[in-house]
Amino acid sequence: MQEKLKQELERYVIGVDLGTSAVKTVLVNRKGQVAYETSQSYPLHQPKAGYSEQQPEDWVRGTLASLKELVEKAGISGTDAVDGISFSGQMHGLVLTDKEGQVLRPAILWNDTRTTAQCRRIEEQLGPALLSIARNRALEGFTLPKLLWVQEHEPDVLARAAHFMLPKDYVRYCLTGELAMEYSDAAGTLLLDIANKQWSEEIAAAFDLPLSLFPPLVESFDQTGTLLPEIAEQSGLSSETKVYAGGADNACGAIGAGILSEGRTLCSIGTSGVVLSYEERKDIDVQGRAHFFNHGEQDAYYIMGVTLAAGYSLTWFKDTFAPEHSFDALLEDVNSIEPGSRGLLFTPYIVGERTPHPDAAIRGSFIGMDAGHKLPHFTRAVLEGITFSLKESIDILRGTGKTVNEVISIGGGARNETWLQMQADIFNADIVKLESEQGPALGAAMLAAYGSGWFESLQACAEAFLREAARYTPNPERVAQYEGLYELYREVYLHTRELSEQLAVYR
Ligand SMILES: Nc1ncnc2c1ncn2[C@@H]1O[C@H](COP(=O)(O)OP(=O)(O)O)[C@@H](O)[C@H]1O
Numbered sequence: 001m002q003e004k005l006k007q008e009l010e011r012y013v014i015g016v017d018l019g020t021s022a023v024k025t026v027l028v029n030r031k032g033q034v035a036y037e038t039s040q041s042y043p044l045h046q047p048k049a050g051y052s053e054q055q056p057e058d059w060v061r062g063t064l065a066s067l068k069e070l071v072e073k074a075g076i077s078g079t080d081a082v083d084g085i086s087f088s089g090q091m092h093g094l095v096l097t098d099k100e101g102q103v104l105r106p107a108i109l110w111n112d113t114r115t116t117a118q119c120r121r122i123e124e125q126l127g128p129a130l131l132s133i134a135r136n137r138a139l140e141g142f143t144l145p146k147l148l149w150v151q152e153h154e155p156d157v158l159a160r161a162a163h164f165m166l167p168k169d170y171v172r173y174c175l176t177g178e179l180a181m182e183y184s185d186a187a188g189t190l191l192l193d194i195a196n197k198q199w200s201e202e203i204a205a206a207f208d209l210p211l212s213l214f215p216p217l218v219e220s221f222d223q224t225g226t227l228l229p230e231i232a233e234q235s236g237l238s239s240e241t242k243v244y245a246g247g248a249d250n251a252c253g254a255i256g257a258g259i260l261s262e263g264r265t266l267c268s269i270g271t272s273g274v275v276l277s278y279e280e281r282k283d284i285d286v287q288g289r290a291h292f293f294n295h296g297e298q299d300a301y302y303i304m305g306v307t308l309a310a311g312y313s314l315t316w317f318k319d320t321f322a323p324e325h326s327f328d329a330l331l332e333d334v335n336s337i338e339p340g341s342r343g344l345l346f347t348p349y350i351v352g353e354r355t356p357h358p359d360a361a362i363r364g365s366f367i368g369m370d371a372g373h374k375l376p377h378f379t380r381a382v383l384e385g386i387t388f389s390l391k392e393s394i395d396i397l398r399g400t401g402k403t404v405n406e407v408i409s410i411g412g413g414a415r416n417e418t419w420l421q422m423q424a425d426i427f428n429a430d431i432v433k434l435e436s437e438q439g440p441a442l443g444a445a446m447l448a449a450y451g452s453g454w455f456e457s458l459q460a461c462a463e464a465f466l467r468e469a470a471r472y473t474p475n476p477e478r479v480a481q482y483e484g485l486y487e488l489y490r491e492v493y494l495h496t497r498e499l500s501e502q503l504a505v506y507r
């Protein structure tokens, strides 16, 4: 009996999270425990202001190195201990390949803002069809504006393109030789008919994009091949290892946090910040105020608001003004400061914003600087400003009729207790931290676990894998203080919008 249990536990799935700064891989057993994890970073290129690119080959190299290290660490090389692999990926990035599968230009990423003119063209040409089909506004980060930029600026590249892919789909293609895109990531292209789950011929035709460019659509938990023999050899995995499609990083983050039923809400503070809520109504109309995407669970959706620079604002602040500090040292004193940081407000618009202000030109500010302010006041103001920005997304969710009284918090921002309590006080909701902080990588592993038949549903997998570690409840006095401060915070955008536009020429 003991031996049987041991053998069962020694079956694994692998989750690969293809992030913006690094690829992270996790080996997960049948109890949902992360047995081993590895990570490999790769560079981000900014050849011009507003440009953000990566080399797809770097992702593939990083993924293979990370898998090899994982397999070696776990001592499972040459065995068939892994039942499946799946992927989570940074969304929206454009990869163009020719008919041999060769990459035609560097990938243009989600945080690249060169496409404002193409966004205006999409709005003008599609009018209300954009919101009724693609269910989202035209934002610089999304994939269609990037395709149009290539069409206008590098027509020979587009002419040679056989397919467009999203980041994790390209990596999966290199690992398996099979071309596929799943709904949760396809939703972020502006080319998917979200409710009907098919490529929109109307949108493609409006911009002369041949449908042959578009990969076949699959579900997140569908099998999309097995590892190619040379990949199996390089990674130490078996060539029989099944590969499952995976999902957008936010869909996977949601799966990894158990956001799999109505009323469940997630707050993720990584480089960007995301607030998202499960949605089963495919016809709900959020009027483009937030993103509306297909979930990794079949026929489910989520509504999401994005703060472009959440953790990135804190990282920028630390690197610029306190590079000698670790995050923990920088945040050590903020708890001794009262809400409002003694009259100092920060807006986290340092690379522009998405929700609730789709505005690539806006920039951040500190308002109310006083000679008495010291480093901890500024640090607290940065945390408060990021959290106020995420609260604007919570308000949009509440505006759709959702009750948000409990939020699962993940990402780097969930590592600090003061910040977790601040989220509870600003959102006026319980904040829950889970035992595992793996987020999207764990969500990807869960897709492989469900795809391999370990569980009868993703929900059942979440029940078996996820456990609450801590809960932070709102302090009524602080909730009231933050309500007043939040109203002031919301004014700052209105007063700095034009100034930011005028300052843009000096940037
Ligand atoms: N100890 C910490 N306390 C609070 N925030 C932290 C801490 N360590 C990192 N962070 C924040 O978390 C962010 C990184 O989070 P992570 O979830 O790893 O992001 P990503 O997956 O986007 O790379 C950083 O930008 C930083 O602001």
Ligand SMILES: O=C(CO)[C@@H](O)[C@H](O)COP(=O)(O)O
Residues within 6 Å of the ligand: 019, 020, 021, 089, 090, 091, 092, 110, 111, 141, 188, 249, 250, 270, 271, 272, 273, 274, 306
């Ligand atoms: O653009 C979006 C969502 O719409 C981003 O959330 C990206 O999907 C990447 O995020 P990180 O996990 O790298 O912060």
